[in-house]
Amino acid sequence: MGELLKASRGERVEHVPVWFMRQAGRSLPEYRQVRAGVPMLESCRRPELVCEITMQPVRRHGVDAAILFSDIVVPLVAAGVDLDIVGGVGPVIAEPFRTEADLPPALAPEQVSFVDEAVRLLTKELGEVPLIGFAGAPFTLASYLVEGGPSKHHEKTKALMYGQPELWHALCARLAEITLTFLQVQIAAGASVIQLFDSWAGALSEADYRTYVMPHSSFVLERIKVPRIHFGVGTAQLLTAMGEAGADVVGVDWRTPLDTAAALVGGRAVQGNLDPSVLFAPWEVVEREVRRIVAEGRSAPGHIFNLGHGVMPETDPAVLTRVVELVHSL
Numbered sequence: 159m160g161e162l163l164k165a166s167r168g169e170r171v172e173h174v175p176v177w178f179m180r181q182a183g184r185s186l187p188e189y190r191q192v193r194a195g196v197p198m199l200e201s202c203r204r205p206e207l208v209c210e211i212t213m214q215p216v217r218r219h220g221v222d223a224a225i226l227f228s229d230i231v232v233p234l235v236a237a238g239v240d241l242d243i244v245g246g247v248g249p250v251i252a253e254p255f256r257t258e259a260d261l262p263p264a265l266a267p268e269q270v271s272f273v274d275e276a277v278r279l280l281t282k283e284l285g286e287v288p289l290i291g292f293a294g295a296p297f298t299l300a301s302y303l304v305e306g307g308p309s310k311h312h313e314k315t316k317a318l319m320y321g322q323p324e325l326w327h328a329l330c331a332r333l334a335e336i337t338l339t340f341l342q343v344q345i346a347a348g349a350s351v352i353q354l355f356d357s358w359a360g361a362l363s364e365a366d367y368r369t370y371v372m373p374h375s376s377f378v379l380e381r382i383k384v385p386r387i388h389f390g391v392g393t394a395q396l397l398t399a400m401g402e403a404g405a406d407v408v409g410v411d412w413r414t415p416l417d418t419a420a421a422l423v424g425g426r427a428v429q430g431n432l433d434p435s436v437l438f439a440p441w442e443v444v445e446r447e448v449r450r451i452v453a454e455g456r457s458a459p460g461h462i463f464n465l466g467h468g469v470m471p472e473t474d475p476a477v478l479t480r481v482v483e484l485v486h487s488l
């Protein structure tokens with residue numbers, strides 16, 4: 159079961175390892191059952207519940223890794239930022255970031271002791287199956303804080319970035335420290351791989367990414383001693399820079415074929431590429447896409463099979479199980 163770690167280091171594997179972003183969540187009836195009546199952020203603070211939810215997709219699908227059940231905003235809440243996760247919307251911030259006085263406080267490891275506890279329970283229960291720890295990258299976290307919630311164009315975020323670059327860098331530097339602390343807690347407790355989610359970095363040009371974002375993501379990635387996956391959506395123009403930021407594995411959405419991505423990330427492993435929407439198509443189409451991705455992934459030194467973004471809540475979980483079986487058989 160060490161195939162995911164081997165692939166992340168570019169070593170030979172027995173089969174292509176597979177997991178799914180958002181593999182724990184509303185696509186699973188057993189998740190909806192244990193989450194009934196428990197608000198999202200509250201569920202992240204209960205170690206036993208976190209352990210159960212994280213294990214559900216491992217039991218059901220036989221994936222090659224678990225990913226901690228939590229959220230990118232959990233360390234912000236723990237540090238004292240007033241925000242909530244609203245169902246069907248996402249994170250909503252009470253007072254969006256405007257001035258230096260709004261800088262989030264630093265995060266002390268004790269403030270996320272519930273994460274430490276959950277990861278310890280999990281690594282015991284998982285045995286050989288690796289646990290992926292994760293955090294949000296500074297740009298994606300900053301976007302939520304500045305916009306006040308999910309955003310299509312990130313216009314307030316970019317206005318701050320271009321108009322007050324010193325304040326922008328101060329915000330991202332603080333977020334990078336929070337993210338690093340959150341990841342270090344997970345690694346110390348037993349997470350053996352991490353994924354840094356810069357989900358919305360694709361909104362930037364490569365030049366702006368390198369100037370305003372990359373130094374902060376690098377600050378985090380360079381200080382991590384376990385294999386690092388660096389993921390974003392719509393990042394065709396950023397794949398080279400996201401690798402250079404300090405990743406062992408670069409996440410790819412469904413818009414860029416994996417062989418093209420492999421050539422752009424310079425000797426690093428790649429992850430992803432199956433369009434989450436394809437899971438709603440007839441099985442013949444799913445199978446054709448899975449086979450294409452596994453074949454194209456061979457041009458990289460390592461390949462971790464995944465979707466190009468998270469599992470959608472309406473996805474039939476039986477299709478996910480079938481994808482795992484198919485990937486393992488190829």
Ligand SMILES: Cc1c2[nH]c(c1CCC(=O)O)Cc1[nH]c(c(CCC(=O)O)c1C)Cc1[nH]c(c(CCC(=O)O)c1C)Cc1[nH]c(c(C)c1CCC(=O)O)C2
Nearest residue numbers: 179180181182183227228229230245246247248355357468
């Ligand atoms: C942008 C982002 C967020 N959270 C996350 C990201 C980066 C990944 C990405 O790009 O999707 C990261 C995240 N959020 C969650 C995980 C769990 C691990 C996994 O299985 O991947 C991970 C890795 C659980 C969650 N985080 C959230 C849910 C759904 C809440 C629920 O089940 O009630 C889950 C399972 C809430 C959340 N939190 C966020 C959104 C957009 C939402 C969805 C809101 C909704 O559709 O209701 C912010």
